[in-house]
Amino acid sequence: MKRTLTILILVLLAMPAWAVQPGEMLDDPALEARARTISKDLRCVVCQNQSIDDSDAHLARDLRVLVRERLVAGDSDREVVDYVVSRYGDFVLLTPPFKPATYALWFAPPLIAGLGVLAVFFYYRRRRSAGVAVEPRPLTEEQRKRVERLLGDEPP
Amino acid sequence: MIVETGHFALVMALVVALVQATLPLIGAQRGNEAWMAMARPAAIAQMLFVSVSFGCLTYAYLTSDFSVLNVVNNSHSAKPLIYKISGVWGNHEGSMLLWVLILAVFGAAVAVFGANLPPTLKARVLGVQALVSVGFFLFVLFTSNPFERILPAPPDGHGLNPLLQDPGLAIHPPFLYLGYVGFSIAFSFAIAALIEGRVDAAWARWVRPWTLAAWMFLTAGIGLGSWWAYYELGWGGWWFWDPVENASFLPWLSGTALLHSAVVVEKRDTLKGWTVFLAIVTFSLSLLGAFLVRSGVLTSVHAFATDPARGVFILVLLLIVIGGSFALFAWRGPSLKASGLFLPVSREGSLLLNNLLLTTAAAVVLLGTLYPLFLDAIGGGKVSVGAPFFNAVFVPLMVPLLVAMAIGPLLPWKRGDLVAIFWRVQLVLGLTGAAVFLTWVFAADGPMFALLGMGLAAWLAVGTLFEIGERTRLFRASMAESGRRLRRVSRAAWGMTAAHFGVAVLVAGITASSAWTVESIQTMRPGETVQIAGYDFTFEGARDTRGPNYEAVTGTFTVTRDERPFTVLRPERRVYPVEGQQTTEAAIRSTFLGDLYAVIGEAEGADGAFVTRLYFNPLVPWIWAGLVIMCIGGVVSLSDRRHRVGAPSRRHRAQAVESPAAA
Amino acid sequence: MKRVIYILPLAAFVVIAAYLGVGLTRDPHTLPSVLIDQEVPPFSLAAIEGREKGFSSADLIGEVSLVNVFGSWCVACRIEHPFLMRLKDDNVVPIHGINWREENRQAGPAWLARFGDPYTLIGDDPESKGAIAFGVSGAPETFIVDARGVIRYKHIGPITPEVWESTLWPLIQELRKG
Numbered sequence: 001m002k003r004t005l006t007i008l009i010l011v012l013l014a015m016p017a018w019a020v021q022p023g024e025m026l027d028d029p030a031l032e033a034r035a036r037t038i039s040k041d042l043r044c045v046v047c048q049n050q051s052i053d054d055s056d057a058h059l060a061r062d063l064r065v066l067v068r069e070r071l072v073a074g075d076s077d078r079e080v081v082d083y084v085v086s087r088y089g090d091f092v093l094l095t096p097p098f099k100p101a102t103y104a105l106w107f108a109p110p111l112i113a114g115l116g117v118l119a120v121f122f123y124y125r126r127r128r129s130a131g132v133a134v135e136p137r138p139l140t141e142e143q144r145k146r147v148e149r150l151l152g153d154e155p156p
Numbered sequence: 157m158i159v160e161t162g163h164f165a166l167v168m169a170l171v172v173a174l175v176q177a178t179l180p181l182i183g184a185q186r187g188n189e190a191w192m193a194m195a196r197p198a199a200i201a202q203m204l205f206v207s208v209s210f211g212c213l214t215y216a217y218l219t220s221d222f223s224v225l226n227v228v229n230n231s232h233s234a235k236p237l238i239y240k241i242s243g244v245w246g247n248h249e250g251s252m253l254l255w256v257l258i259l260a261v262f263g264a265a266v267a268v269f270g271a272n273l274p275p276t277l278k279a280r281v282l283g284v285q286a287l288v289s290v291g292f293f294l295f296v297l298f299t300s301n302p303f304e305r306i307l308p309a310p311p312d313g314h315g316l317n318p319l320l321q322d323p324g325l326a327i328h329p330p331f332l333y334l335g336y337v338g339f340s341i342a343f344s345f346a347i348a349a350l351i352e353g354r355v356d357a358a359w360a361r362w363v364r365p366w367t368l369a370a371w372m373f374l375t376a377g378i379g380l381g382s383w384w385a386y387y388e389l390g391w392g393g394w395w396f397w398d399p400v401e402n403a404s405f406l407p408w409l410s411g412t413a414l415l416h417s418a419v420v421v422e423k424r425d426t427l428k429g430w431t432v433f434l435a436i437v438t439f440s441l442s443l444l445g446a447f448l449v450r451s452g453v454l455t456s457v458h459a460f461a462t463d464p465a466r467g468v469f470i471l472v473l474l475l476i477v478i479g480g481s482f483a484l485f486a487w488r489g490p491s492l493k494a495s496g497l498f499l500p501v502s503r504e505g506s507l508l509l510n511n512l513l514l515t516t517a518a519a520v521v522l523l524g525t526l527y528p529l530f531l532d533a534i535g536g537g538k539v540s541v542g543a544p545f546f547n548a549v550f551v552p553l554m555v556p557l558l559v560a561m562a563i564g565p566l567l568p569w570k571r572g573d574l575v576a577i578f579w580r581v582q583l584v585l586g587l588t589g590a591a592v593f594l595t596w597v598f599a600a601d602g603p604m605f606a607l608l609g610m611g612l613a614a615w616l617a618v619g620t621l622f623e624i625g626e627r628t629r630l631f632r633a634s635m636a637e638s639g640r641r642l643r644r645v646s647r648a649a650w651g652m653t654a655a656h657f658g659v660a661v662l663v664a665g666i667t668a669s670s671a672w673t674v675e676s677i678q679t680m681r682p683g684e685t686v687q688i689a690g691y692d693f694t695f696e697g698a699r700d701t702r703g704p705n706y707e708a709v710t711g712t713f714t715v716t717r718d719e720r721p722f723t724v725l726r727p728e729r730r731v732y733p734v735e736g737q738q739t740t741e742a743a744i745r746s747t748f749l750g751d752l753y754a755v756i757g758e759a760e761g762a763d764g765a766f767v768t769r770l771y772f773n774p775l776v777p778w779i780w781a782g783l784v785i786m787c788i789g790g791v792v793s794l795s796d797r798r799h800r801v802g803a804p805s806r807r808h809r810a811q812a813v814e815s816p817a818a819a
Numbered sequence: 820m821k822r823v824i825y826i827l828p829l830a831a832f833v834v835i836a837a838y839l840g841v842g843l844t845r846d847p848h849t850l851p852s853v854l855i856d857q858e859v860p861p862f863s864l865a866a867i868e869g870r871e872k873g874f875s876s877a878d879l880i881g882e883v884s885l886v887n888v889f890g891s892w893c894v895a896c897r898i899e900h901p902f903l904m905r906l907k908d909d910n911v912v913p914i915h916g917i918n919w920r921e922e923n924r925q926a927g928p929a930w931l932a933r934f935g936d937p938y939t940l941i942g943d944d945p946e947s948k949g950a951i952a953f954g955v956s957g958a959p960e961t962f963i964v965d966a967r968g969v970i971r972y973k974h975i976g977p978i979t980p981e982v983w984e985s986t987l988w989p990l991i992q993e994l995r996k997g
């Protein structure tokens with residue numbers, strides 16, 4: 001019941017307004033470009049998996065406006081993001097922050113790749129030590145002709 | 157009555173599947189041929205019963221039978237015919253019925269086309285396939301019955317989510333499911349092989365076409381989904397690394413790896429355990445996707461309305477199917493003995509590299525998708541893992557893959573010489589350099605990654621064509637000789653060439669659209685003009701229009717280039733009164749170099765001014781073209797007589813079994 | 820050694836499945852507040868129509884109070900409203916309201932006139948300034964703020980008598996003790 005209700009609330013809030021509007025945009029193109037970049041990395045908290053820049057939700061619109069107000073007030077990009085994070089938490093960052101809770105996330109990809117490389121390395125070593133030489137026996141004339149014939153339609 | 161028939165047919169399908177899941181497996185174990193032979197008729201009967209059931213639900217939709225709860229919730233009498241049909245699978249219950257239908261159709265296809273399969277293998281494959289079916293039949297019947305009645309019947313339905321009322325999305329789920337579920341065949345073959353304790357070249361040859369077919373459908377399904385997002389969501393994005401997108405991309409990644417590792421099994425009689433593992437993983441990832449979308453554990457814009465009871469049921473199903481498979485793998489896997497050898501620099505070596513990169517990519521995407529869930533489960537707080545993370549970890553894995561993709565097909569089997577290859581591909585390198593230079597000249601303002609991306613695309617495209625040239629000894633032998641060799645190139649080889657070339661086109665499209673999209677958002681009064689990428693968009697105004705079941709505001713833009721009329725764009729913003737929702741319909745005009753893309757927003761003030769969003773999306777048509785070429789490659793390869801669905805000619809089969817290394 | 824490698828997939832799957840199982844018991848939609856035990860970020864909201872005084876962060880100093888985010892468009896707010904009226908009649912704790920994102924300036928006051936007004940102070944919040952200060956993602960949400968103006972608890976969704984008895988009221992009493 002609680003879940004249905006929450007979803008109901010969310011649906012109501014997610015009624016369309018529109019992604020970034022011309023009226024919200026700043027006149028200073030440099031500042032506006034910074035605002036766009038920041039809002040593309042801030043997650044809309046009511047619509048899930050959209051940035052506030054893409055989102056149609058009212059709250060996303062108000063956050064876009066807030067981002068621009070902070071920029072006009074002279075905040076750095078970092079300060080604007082920190083401002084929003086201090087109220088909504090790391091959840092609003094589409095790029096997960098680099099901190100103990102996400103070490104596993106950021107370190108895992110190189111680790112997985114490294115383990116994969118290692119596994120392949122051991123595969124080759126084990127296969128080679130299995131004893132059979134890879135060196136092919138020289139082909140007989142008849143075999144060579146057959147290879148020539150087949151070479152044209154070798155499947156991938 | 158029809159509805160009860162559908163329900164009854166589904167129960168009958170379950171009964172038949174139970175028989176198919178037990179007798180043939182026991183028969184194969186005991187050598188009882190009569191019991192093994194039960195598999196074929198049972199698979200066909202199961203398919204027929206599910207078809208009847210699916211037909212009945214479709215009938216209920218077509219006739220707008222509002223005594224059926226599922227129809228009430230997802231249809232409306234005023235809906236166009238095509239969306240009455242697509243409404244059948246536009247919801248959880250109906251889509252599950254489609255899922256079991258496809259599962260049964262694939263099973264029946266193996267029963268019918270698998271005449272050449274050894275009887276025990278065939279009995280086991282169909283038995284395993286039926287085991288999976290049983291699980292899903294129970295799921296549908298106990299938690300997601302689409303035939304539930306509602307009394308008294310309401311006068312009309314609630315309608316279908318307008319976002320789903322779209323031709324692209326109407327056919328997207330069937331393709332996606334053909335892909336997901338198609339991998340169940342490779343899975344069943346893998347489990348059957350583990351039971352038999354035997355994986356050989358013939359086995360790989362039977363698995364490949366089924367995997368290829370599923371891969372093709374999944375490619376098409378993902379492509380359709382992206383295409384839909386591109387024109388429907390109204391800002392020109394087509395891939396968001398959303399959990400549900402990832403759920404469909406994961407089996408694609410491992411399925412692609414499987415497609416390539418099966419080649420090594422067929423040619424070199426090695427990587428057997430690995431290939432069986434990939435077959436299990438690929439279908440497991442399909443099942444995991446179903447769990448993620450339907451259980452509500454992750455938030456996504458695409459998720460179905462969720463129900464924890466269903467989540468628990470699917471999780472138990474996952475535990476049995478995946479857990480059971482991996483347990484069997486742990487037990488029987490070590491007994492699979494390899495014989496063939498190859499060196500790292502060889503065709504097989506490049507296929508192994510492909511597998512390393514694709515499975516690493518799959519693991520990384522899986523981790524990113526599930527990480528928020530993991531962290532929350534251990535009380536570590538809420539985080540989001542969005543597109544920037546996936547791009548950062550995925551792209552570096554794709555770069556070496558694309559580099560190797562052009563080289564791999566040029567390498568000889570067993571052992572190759574990288575230095576010699578390097579000297580052979582000077583032409584390819586030269587043309588790649590030229591492409592990078594041209595990119596730099598024409599689009600110097602783009603980011604650096606664009607040069608890399610376009611370079612890789614050129615490298616792969618030229619390399620793929622070069623490989624055909626090498627195969628036919630073009631310019632080295634006489635034209636007649638080259639022509640003769642060209643005709644002898646097998647369809648399987650052509651399929652590979654097309655698929656790889658398609659990837660090159662796709663990469664160019666992805667790179668260009670990420671690097672050089674031009675966007676302009678503004679309020680326009682009628683008569684005003686905005687210039688984008690050399691095109692002048694003049695807003696002619698907007699008016700109210702009406703569709704079959706919606707009302708719309710339609711804007712008109714006339715587009716000119718160098719003062720000459722080029723095209724007229726008519727984007728819409730629709731309101732569906734029954735469902736109470738809005739959608740945007742972008743107007744798109746594709747050119748060779750990119751899409752002109754226009755969206756109309758809300759009215760501003762009283763003088764007919766509207767918010768408008770105009771884009772030039774460079775090379776986006778190449779993305780769709782690349783995907784189409786990849787699918788065509790799949791079709792061409794499937795049409796190869798040696799791949800023809802599980803039935804290689806006797807001569808070829810005999811060869812494959814007796815001397816796999818010489819094939 | 821070889822056997823171990825073949826067991827790895829099973830082990831990995833069991834771990835993943837365990838997490839998925841835990842995940843089923845969690846609601847990914849609710850966002851816990853990061854502001855617990857933090858001072859209320861400064862905000863200042865104008866009065867709604869028909870009231871003199873607005874609502875700002877300074878008003879929260881001095882007494883334990885509830886801050887309730889509501890709107891006339893919010894169905895669930897309508898569900899919890901009678902309970903808030905009861906709390907007001909019992910006069911147990913001051914309830915301040917943030918009237919969030921009304922379509923027009925009349926909507927909120929009209930809603931309160933119709934169903935009753937349980938609020939001590941109300942801030943009009945058409946631009947989500949107050950809502951963002953509290954890190955609100957939906958309505959209704961209710962915060963318990965202590966006498967020093969520090970946020971101590973966040974409740975998502977309607978307040979029910981059960982929630983009140985089991986969580987909110989005991990916490991308020993504890994905070995009052997100091």
